[in-house]
Amino acid sequence: MRLAFALYKYFPFSGLARDFMRIATLAVEKGHVVDVYVMEWHGDVPPEFNVYVLKAKGWTNHGRVGDFHQLLDNRLSLKAYDAVIGFNKIPDVDVYYAADPCFAERFSNKHCFHRLNPRYRFNANVEKAVFGESSATVCLMISDVQMALFKQHYQTPNDRLVMLPPGIDANRRRPVDAENQRKKFRNQLNLSEQDNVVLLVGSAFKTKGVDRAIEALASLPNSILRKTYLLVVGEGDVPRYERLADVKGVIERVHFMGGRTDIPNFLLSADVLLHPARKENTGTVILESMVAGLPMLVTGICGYAKHVEKSRAGKVLGLHFSQGELNDELLVMLTHDKQNWVNNALSYAETEDLYSMPEKAILAIEQVAARRKDAI
DSSP, rough: EEEEEEOOOTTTTTTTHHHHHHHHHHHTTTTEEEHHHHHHHOOOOOSEEEEEOOOOOOOHHHHHHHHHHHHHHHHHHOOSSSSSSSSSOOOSSSSSEEEEEEEEHHTTSSSSGGOOHHHHHHHHHHHHHHHTTTTOOOEESSSSHHHHHHHHHOOOGGGGGOOOOOOOOOOGSSTHHHHHHHHHHHHHTOOOOOOOOOOOOOOSSSHHHHHHHOOOOOOOHHHHHEEEEEEEEEEEEEHHHHHHHHHOOOOOEEEESSSSOOOHHHHOOOOOEEEEOSOSSSOHHHHHHHHHHEEEEETTSSSTTTHHHHHTTTTESSSSHHHHHHHHHHHHHHSSOHHHHHHHHHHHHHSSSSSSSHHHHHHHHHHHHHHHHHHH
C-alpha cells in the first residue's frame, strides 16, 4: 500500500512525534510505501521515508495551518494513496491519530464571545470536519476519557472510533543490569546513591507543570532538600524557570538537561517521576516509568493516571490541583521505602498490554485502506 502521513511539525522529543515515527516505521517494515508531509521537520530524516516539507504561509498560526491544509490537499490530489493518515486534526483525512484533546470541551463553559474569534472558529471547524457525523474519518483514540468527550460533542458513531492500547517502546523496559546502569549514569551526572533524584520529562514547561515541580522541591524540609535534585528533561523556556528556581532558593538543586535521546538512563537513575501536568491527553512518560520500575507522582488530569491507580505504582493527585497536596505527597514519596511501588510497577508491566499500539494502529489503517479500495 502507498500511505501518506501528515503532521504539522516533527520534533523528535515530543510524544506525538515518537508515536508517529513508530507507526510509520512499522508500516515500512510491513512493506508499505510511506510519504510524509509536514510544515517543519527537526532532526534527521529516516531514509525509509519520503519527507516533503510544505512551506505554509500566514500572518497567524491558524492562518499558516490553514495554508498547510490547502497545500496538502493540492499535493494529495497529484498522487494516488491507499490511505491518508493525519497526526493533527486535518479535514478529509482517512485516519486521524487522536493525540490532541477535545477542543469543543475546552470551551464548553466559556462565554459565547469566544465564538467570534477567528482562531476559535478555525479550530472548531477543523475538529468538526474530523469528528462530525458527516465526516468519514476513522479516529484512532488513545484516551477513553477523550473518546467519550468527542462522542458527547459530535455524536461520532462507534464504527469510526478505534480505541488503541498504549504503545510503550520495548527499550524502556527495565533491563537485567538496571542497578549497574543506574550507578554508572549517576556517576556521569555527579550524583551519589544517597541523593534523591526527582525526574520531570516533557517539553512545553507550563503545560507539564515545571513551575509546580519547582514549588514542590522548594517546600521540602532542609534536611531532605539538601540531598534532592530535580532533573528536567525536555525543551522549554529555561531562563524563565531558572529565575523561578532562583527566587525559591533552589537554583542549585534544579538542572535543565534539554532534549535528550537517552531517556531510559534517566528513568533507571531517578527515584521518583514527577508529572504535575496541567493537561495531558495520555502521558506516555508515565507508562515509560512504569515499565522501568520508577515510582510516579502524577496529576489526576493525565489520561494514563488510571494506570498508576490500578497498578498502585505511585500516587495520583486529585483532579482539582492543590500545590499543598503535591508538596506533601512528594515529601512522602522521598522519605518512604519505594520497593513496593517498584514491585507493583514491574508486575503491572508484565501483565498489561502497554506495548501494542503501533501494531493495532497499522491494522486499523490497513482495514480503512481495504474498505476504500472495495468501495471504488
